[in-house]
Amino acid sequence: MDSWLTTILIFLPVAGALLVWLAPLPRYWAGSLAALVSLVEVGFWISALGRFDFGDPSLQFDQQATWFPDLGVSYHVGMYAFSVWLVGLTVVVQAACIVYAWWVGRARPRAYFGLQLFLTGAIVGVFTSQDLLLFYAFFEAMLIPLYVLIGVWGGAGRMLATIKFVVYTVVGSLLMLASIVVYGLQAGTFDLVEMGRSTNTWIFLGFLAAFLIKSPLFPFHGWLPEAYRESPPEVSAVLSGVVSKAGLYGLLRIAIPKFPEPFSDFRVALLVLASISLVYGSLIAFRSPDLRGVIAYSSLAQSGLIALGLFAGNDLGFDGAVLQMVNHGLVSASLFLLAGMVERRTSTGEFRLLGGMARGRPALATVLMTVGIISLAVPLSATFAGEFLILAGVFQQHWAWAVVGAVGMVLAAMYMLRAISAVLHQDVGPAVPDAALDLRGGELAVVVPLVALLLVLSAWPAAISGHAFGGDQATRQIQSFAEAASP
Amino acid sequence: MIPTPHVDWFALSPVLAMLCASGALLLVAVLVPRAVRRPVSAVVCAIGFVTAFVFACFLDARSPDPTTVIADAMYRDRWGALAQVLIAGCGLVAVLISYRERMRDSHVAEYYALLAAAGAGMAFFVEAGNLMTLFLGLEWFSIALYVMCAIDYDLVGSLEAGLKYLVVGAVGAATLLFGSALVYGVTGELAFDKIAAAGHAHDAMLVVGLAMIITGFGFKASAAPFHMWTPDVYQGAPTPVTAFMSSATKIAALVAAYRVLVTAFPHDDRLWTWAIAIIATISLGWGNIAALAQRNVKRILAYSSISHAGFMLIAVAAANTLGAKALMYYLIPYCAMSLGAFAVVAARERELGEPVTLDNLAGFGWERPFFGIAMWTFMLGMLGFPLTGGFIGKFYVFAAAYEHDGFWWLIVAGVIATMISAVYYLGVVRAMYFRESAEMQLAPAGGAADRAGPRCRQWPDRVSGRGGAVPGRA
Numbered sequence: 001m002d003s004w005l006t007t008i009l010i011f012l013p014v015a016g017a018l019l020v021w022l023a024p025l026p027r028y029w030a031g032s033l034a035a036l037v038s039l040v041e042v043g044f045w046i047s048a049l050g051r052f053d054f055g056d057p058s059l060q061f062d063q064q065a066t067w068f069p070d071l072g073v074s075y076h077v078g079m080y081a082f083s084v085w086l087v088g089l090t091v092v093v094q095a096a097c098i099v100y101a102w103w104v105g106r107a108r109p110r111a112y113f114g115l116q117l118f119l120t121g122a123i124v125g126v127f128t129s130q131d132l133l134l135f136y137a138f139f140e141a142m143l144i145p146l147y148v149l150i151g152v153w154g155g156a157g158r159m160l161a162t163i164k165f166v167v168y169t170v171v172g173s174l175l176m177l178a179s180i181v182v183y184g185l186q187a188g189t190f191d192l193v194e195m196g197r198s199t200n201t202w203i204f205l206g207f208l209a210a211f212l213i214k215s216p217l218f219p220f221h222g223w224l225p226e227a228y229r230e231s232p233p234e235v236s237a238v239l240s241g242v243v244s245k246a247g248l249y250g251l252l253r254i255a256i257p258k259f260p261e262p263f264s265d266f267r268v269a270l271l272v273l274a275s276i277s278l279v280y281g282s283l284i285a286f287r288s289p290d291l292r293g294v295i296a297y298s299s300l301a302q303s304g305l306i307a308l309g310l311f312a313g314n315d316l317g318f319d320g321a322v323l324q325m326v327n328h329g330l331v332s333a334s335l336f337l338l339a340g341m342v343e344r345r346t347s348t349g350e351f352r353l354l355g356g357m358a359r360g361r362p363a364l365a366t367v368l369m370t371v372g373i374i375s376l377a378v379p380l381s382a383t384f385a386g387e388f389l390i391l392a393g394v395f396q397q398h399w400a401w402a403v404v405g406a407v408g409m410v411l412a413a414m415y416m417l418r419a420i421s422a423v424l425h426q427d428v429g430p431a432v433p434d435a436a437l438d439l440r441g442g443e444l445a446v447v448v449p450l451v452a453l454l455l456v457l458s459a460w461p462a463a464i465s466g467h468a469f470g471g472d473q474a475t476r477q478i479q480s481f482a483e484a485a486s487p
Numbered sequence: 488m489i490p491t492p493h494v495d496w497f498a499l500s501p502v503l504a505m506l507c508a509s510g511a512l513l514l515v516a517v518l519v520p521r522a523v524r525r526p527v528s529a530v531v532c533a534i535g536f537v538t539a540f541v542f543a544c545f546l547d548a549r550s551p552d553p554t555t556v557i558a559d560a561m562y563r564d565r566w567g568a569l570a571q572v573l574i575a576g577c578g579l580v581a582v583l584i585s586y587r588e589r590m591r592d593s594h595v596a597e598y599y600a601l602l603a604a605a606g607a608g609m610a611f612f613v614e615a616g617n618l619m620t621l622f623l624g625l626e627w628f629s630i631a632l633y634v635m636c637a638i639d640y641d642l643v644g645s646l647e648a649g650l651k652y653l654v655v656g657a658v659g660a661a662t663l664l665f666g667s668a669l670v671y672g673v674t675g676e677l678a679f680d681k682i683a684a685a686g687h688a689h690d691a692m693l694v695v696g697l698a699m700i701i702t703g704f705g706f707k708a709s710a711a712p713f714h715m716w717t718p719d720v721y722q723g724a725p726t727p728v729t730a731f732m733s734s735a736t737k738i739a740a741l742v743a744a745y746r747v748l749v750t751a752f753p754h755d756d757r758l759w760t761w762a763i764a765i766i767a768t769i770s771l772g773w774g775n776i777a778a779l780a781q782r783n784v785k786r787i788l789a790y791s792s793i794s795h796a797g798f799m800l801i802a803v804a805a806a807n808t809l810g811a812k813a814l815m816y817y818l819i820p821y822c823a824m825s826l827g828a829f830a831v832v833a834a835r836e837r838e839l840g841e842p843v844t845l846d847n848l849a850g851f852g853w854e855r856p857f858f859g860i861a862m863w864t865f866m867l868g869m870l871g872f873p874l875t876g877g878f879i880g881k882f883y884v885f886a887a888a889y890e891h892d893g894f895w896w897l898i899v900a901g902v903i904a905t906m907i908s909a910v911y912y913l914g915v916v917r918a919m920y921f922r923e924s925a926e927m928q929l930a931p932a933g934g935a936a937d938r939a940g941p942r943c944r945q946w947p948d949r950v951s952g953r954g955g956a957v958p959g960r961a
Contacts (some may be wrong), residue, residue, distance in 0.1 A: 049946070068879075070812075071886060133882070144867065147913070151921040159921065163910075171885030171910045174902045181885045181898060 005048050006077040009087060012041055013094075020114040025341035027109050031102035034113035036480035037121065038095040039056065045091045052084050057470025057477045059130065059193060063215045067133075072189035076130040080477070082322045082468045086127045086249055089329040092453065093241045096446050097234035100337055103442035104344070106153060106232070117438045119145040126246045132180050132190045133192055135254075136173070139210070142243060143169055145314030146235070154230040164187070168223040172213035177312040179206025183258075197258055197482035204262035207255045214247030215303045218277040228296035233340020236292065239335035240299040246324050248303065251310050252321070257481035263313075263374035270311045271397065275404040277304025286418060291339045293348040294419040295332060301408060302328045308405055309390035312397050318474035322391025323465040327383045327457060331375040334450045338368050341443050343421060345436035351419075361438040367426050367447050374454050376416040382454055385461035492558035496547070498614065499561070500542040501571045509600045513614020516596035525595050530585050532599035535580040536606060543610070545572035555616050559678045562616045564747070569815055570613040570742040571815035574735050577822050578606040581731035584830045587837065588727050598638055602731065605631035609739035611676055612747075617677040618667040619911070621743065624709070625663060628739065629656050632732060648723025655706065655716040665701025669696030672750075679751035688754040697752055701762055704747075707740035708856045710796040711770040718777075721789035726836060729785065730829035733792045734822035737799070745803050745814055756806060762880040763804040764897055769798030778911045784832050784843045787911055788825070791869055795821055805887035813883035813915035820868055820876025824888055830863040831858050845918040852919035859919055866912040871905055881905070 016037030020030050024253030052060060053478045062078025065095040078085065098116050106112040123144070125138030143166065151162040183203045184190040198204070213220040256263050263270075281301030288294045304326065341364070342357065343349050358365035387409055395402035428434075439447070457463065469477045496503070508531055515528045546568040553564030581602060608628030615621040633656060637649025671677060673693045676684035686693050705713035721729045748759050774794030781787045799821070802814040835843045835851060835858070852859030868877035881901065888897040 071808075136877070140873045144872070148916075148920065151917060160916075162917070162921070166909060166913060167906075174906050177882075178885070178898050178902045181889060182895070183880065185889050186888055218606050 002051060002061055003063045005044065005051070006079055007063055009044055009048065009091070009274055010121050010125045010128060011039065012121070013037060013117040013124070015055075017114040017117035017121070020110055020117065021253065025110075030109040030113045031098075034117050035095075035099045035102045037117055038091070038098045041091045041120065042095050044111065044461060045088050047419055048079070049084060049088065052081070054081055054467040054468065057473065057480065058082075062130065067131075071448050072184070072191065073133045074131050075134060076193070077128045077134070078124075078130050078189055079128055081470050082252065083249075084220060085322060085326050085464050085468060086245060087124050088122045089110045089245065089326050090120065090127065090242050090391075093238060093329055093333040094123070096333065096337065096450055097237050099282050100234050100340075100443070100446040101232070103446065104340075108152070110347055112149070112153060115145040115149055120147070123238075123246065125241055128251055130192045130256075132184055132192055132195070135250075136177060136180055137193070139176075139214075139246065139250075139416035142246065145172075147242065149235045152229045152347035153235070156230075157226060158230045158316075161223075161230040161365070163225040165227045167214075168213050168220065171221075175206040178308060179203040179293070192254070192481075195258065197260055199259070199261045201262045201265070204255065204259040204266075206257075207250065208266075211247040211250040212273070214250070215244055215274050215307065216247070216277075216300065217303060217307055218280060218300075219273070219299050223298060225293065225296055228336075229290070229292045233336050233343065236296075236339075237251045237333040238335035240296065240336060241331075242432060243327040244299060244303055246320070248306055248310065248325055251307070252318070252478075255482070256310060256313070257478045260479075260482060267311060267313070267397075271308065271394075271401055274304045274307035274311055275401065277301065278308065278404060278408040279411065281305075282408055285415040286411065289350055289352070289414075290353070291342060291351070291419060291423060292336070293349075294338060295335045295413055298412065298415060299328070299332050301412065302332070303397070303409055305387060305390060305405060308401060309396045312390070312393040312401070314396055315362065315474040315476070316389050316396070317393025318478065319389075319393075319465040319468050322468035323457075323460055323461055324383065324386030324390060326456070326464055327374075327386050330450050330454050331371060331383065333370045334367075334447055334454075335375065337443075337447055337450075338371065341439060341447075346429070346431040347434070350431075351422035353431035354423050354428070354429040355426040355432065356424075357426045357432055357436075358424035359428070361436075363444060365437040367439065367444070368418060368424060370451055371447075371454070372416050372420045374451075374458065376413045379460060382457035382461050383450070384463065385458075389465055493556075494557035495561075495563060497542075497677075497738040498546065498556045498563040500570075501539040501575060502607050502610045502614075503688045504538040504542055505535050505575070505610060508532055509603035509607060511535075512596050512600035512603060516600070517745065519596070525586075528596040528599045529582055531685055532603050533579060533582045535603045536575045539570060539606065539610065539740075540575035540579065543568050543575055547572060552906070555678070555680075557583045557641040560616050560620045561614045563614070566742065566811070566815070567614040570738055571610045573738050573818055573822060574606055574609045574613070577735040577738065577826060578602060578729060580826045580830075581727055581735075582828070584730055584833055585727040588725065588833055594638055598635065599633045601635050602639070605626075605635065605731070606735065607851075609735055613742045615746075616679060616744065618671060618679075618682075619677055621747065622660070622664055622667060624743075625660055625942075628736070629660060629707075632656075632728075632736070635731075636720060638728070639725045642723075642725060644719075644723030645725060648720045651716050652720045659703050659706025659713065662699050662706070665900065666696045666699025666703060668761045669693070669699065672696075672722045672769045679747060682751040683753050686752070686754055694735065694758065697755060697759060698762070700747065701744075701759065703768075704740055704744040705766060706739075708737055708744065708800070709793055709802055710766050712766075714758065714770065714773070714793045714796075717793055718781075718789040719787045722783060722785045722842075726785070726829055726833035729789075730826045730833070733788070733825045733829065737792070737796060737814075737825075738818050738822065741796070741799050741803065741814060741818070745811065747809075749806060750773065750805065750912065760804045760806050760891070763800050764894060766806055767797045767800035767897065768900045770794060770800065771900055772797075775904050775907040775911075779907065781911070782844045782846065784845065784915065785829075787845075787915065788828055788832070791908065792825060792910070794908060795825075795869070796924075797904065798881065798901060801894075801901060802884045802887050804883075805894060806892040807887060807890050809883070809890050810887035813880070813887040816883050817880035820880050824868045824877060827861060828869070831865070834858055845914065848915070848918040849922040850919070851955055852916075862919060863916055866915050870912040948955075 059078040063078040067073045122141040122434045129135040187195045281297045285294045285297035309317040372383045377387045391402045391405045556563045605628045612624030633653045639645045658764045674682045676682045709717040778790035802810045806853045868875035871877045871881040885898045
């Protein structure tokens with residue numbers, strides 16, 4: 001059972017997707033079935049969490065089957081401790097999004113829910129595949145459902161959004177493909193566990209291009225504002241909460257451990273990019289005229305912060321980065337879903353048309369306020385723990401990076417309080433009808449579990465930061481990724 | 488008395504099966520009553536291809552060691568047998584696509600006869616072991632294709648397509664023949680392996696002959712810069728013929744080209760691998776860039792077939808074991824995707840009664856879910872998306888290029904070409920799914936639709952307390 005668990009986590013949603021697409025069910029069952037599958041998926045993940053041995057730094061629940069023997073490619077999946085957390089983030093956020101979409105109702109439900117389930121399987125595949133070619137397959141497989149979800153169910157500007165999104169990501173992933181081919185043929189195998197380190201700068205840059213575009217970091221974020229604004233809210237939630245973590249995961253699993261020399265050559269440049277993303281994203285978020293803009297650019301800023309932690313290259317930085325990936329995933333998914341709920345009531349996310357929504361809507365005010373406060377990293381929150389670890393880690397590189405990080409935290413308070421105030425407080429905006437209701441039961445059932453998870457993490461951040469790497473030795477495990485080849 | 492060579496009938500069996508079907512179809516054309524001629528001729532043609540398919544499978548299984556047969560004029564090996572399996576398979580699919588298309592009773596049996604004859608010619612071509620049989624096979628299938636292009640003479644562009652293909656194809660064939668003559672003149676040999684033994688590197692006349700042979704193959708494989716005929720012919724020819732041409736002709740031309748170059752010209756391999764690499768790069772570049780500007784789906788697919796010829800030529804240029812594997816592997820998903828995409832286009836053409844463009848594909852994916860999903864799959868496959876055969880094909884091709892010293896830049900060229908191709912392959916998907924069909928579209932009533940508007944229309948909005956009405960902006 002244990003060795004099948006990863007495979008089940010990947011292919012259960014894919015099977016669900018096929019069922020939704022092909023089975024001759026009444027169309028209104030599609031959403032119910034998808035919601036059910038996504039909840040069962042969460043159940044499987046909880047079961048995996050219970051069985052996972054966090055003291056053991058080796059690959060667990062792994063399964064391997066030959067794919068192309070002549071090139072050393074195999075179907076190899078498994079989980080490390082940090083993969084468990086990222087998979088958990090994926091299945092929880094996706095369950096929330098699918099349930100939300102089911103509650104709201106989407107046109108062409110069979111196509112929609114099938115794509116959402118397929119997307120879940122692809123993202124879980126990215127976080128668990130231990131073969132480079134398989135990783136690439138899942139990395140690309142994420143793109144297709146997202147392309148259609150934005151292109152068919154998106155807002156008025158969806159055409160431009162999809163073109164930008166696809167062009168950016170395809171360019172990145174094809175550069176990565178070239179790197180994968182060369183790297184794998186040099187190593188004689190495509191198995192991530194067996195591949196040794198490489199010193200080739202070009203291969204490193206190919207991987208970096210894909211991961212920095214997906215995250216995204218500063219000069220590669222051109223696709224971000226349109227994609228996040230034009231998607232249906234639950235798709236934005238997945239994009240910023242989970243899919244962007246695939247890029248950061250790639251840095252953590254492949255780019256940093258497998259290319260130690262090129263990485264240390266580029267470390268300063270990468271830290272600079274991460275710092276620019278953090279400050280620039282925060283500033284734009286502060287000037288953004290609409291709710292989704294704030295969340296979108298705050299995601300850019302948070303990607304920069306997490307990348308700072310990864311590029312610090314020490315225990316604190318890695319632990320903090322993994323914790324912050326999960327935190328930010330939950331925060332930004334909740335925020336995008338809340339933005340969707342606000343837009344459903346007012347048909348707009350523009351601040352000049354919004355305001356005063358707190359009056360008579362206590363549930364909306366409480367939930368939005370709670371998530372907003374957690375996202376700006378007040379002390380005692382989970383995000384505070386994550387950001388503190390990251391800053392402490394990056395401080396060991398140079399104090400200047402920690403200063404940039406601290407500036408980012410201050411800016412986060414500015415843009416997030418501005419957004420909350422513009423939606424909830426001030427005078428009642430012209431687009432806010434008096435009849436607009438408070439959060440309904442279905443909406444609360446989606447958001448409250450996410451907030452509850454954030455509160456649990458706030459109480460016990462070490463659940464993740466202390467259990468993200470086997471045996472609590474982040475750097476040792478990262479180094480072991482490159483040395484596994486030489487017995 | 489002239490000694491007659493021993494004839495290995497088994498090696499010729501796939502060719503003969505298709506040829507017999509062709510002959511039988513000519514009899515069907517006169518003997519079978521008009522009322523049942525259409526189904527009977529399709530069935531006879533299909534039986535011919537199935538028989539050829541089965542024989543080719545057996546030939547593949549029973550020829551583990553390559554040998555030359557029939558006075559060394561033909562090869563009997565797995566390379567040729569596998570190509571014959573593919574050609575017969577393409578022919579069978581072409582019959583299925585043609586069936587609904589050939590509604591008129593005139594020329595229906597002749598059409599199938601030509602199809603089977605073209606298949607037989609290609610099967611002969613890929614087994615050819617000397618320059619004579621090579622040219623014979625080339626003319627054999629080309630002449631059948633010339634007529635098939637022009638067979639629907641009342642279709643707009645069909646005659647033009649046939650004539651254009653005839654003129655350009657004849658130039659290509661003549662070039663190949665001239666090159667063969669030069670090679671024969673230098674070496675005094677016709678068989679490929681003897682040419683290899685007799686030739687010397689950098690013999691000027693041999694090199695000119697080699698260049699002309701490569702040019703001839705370039706015309707048949709529609710590789711740039713010998714591709715000018717491709718978009719017009721693919722657009723003008725009846726769609727099932729285009730489907731067959733884009734798949735089976737590519738198999739024949741590339742498989743034979745690889746065999747000729749590797750077996751007959753090993754001494755000049757540095758020269759021809761570079762020539763092929765350059766042709767591959769030009770095909771990739773021009774095919775993809777020109778495809779961006781097209782609106783007609785058949786023309787898009789034509790340019791895409793040029794760029795795929797470029798990918799497969801990368802495998803030829805690699806000239807190693809992995810390259811051969813990559814070429815043979817790549818052909819399988821490519822043929823499936825190409826036949827499939829043209830089949831979908833044919834179906835849409837029947838529905839509309841006019842050429843299919845990106846504009847009149849709008850909403851097609853939602854109206855016809857099966858065709859939509861199929862076209863999706865073909866487009867993603869051509870793009871080389873993971874989880875499709877196209878990806879594995881491209882992966883093998885890149886791996887082969889990497890194994891050949893100094894050809895790593897072909898990987899870069901292939902990757903850039905794939906990036907460009909994403910725009911038009913996904914453009915087809917976008918046309919099918921993201922726009923509503925023309926009759927479904929509402930006239931714009933001032934300003935862009937609100938974000939919440941179209942999505943909420945079906946679901947009266949309870950939470951806003953407005954019954955789903957789209958509010959005006961303040």
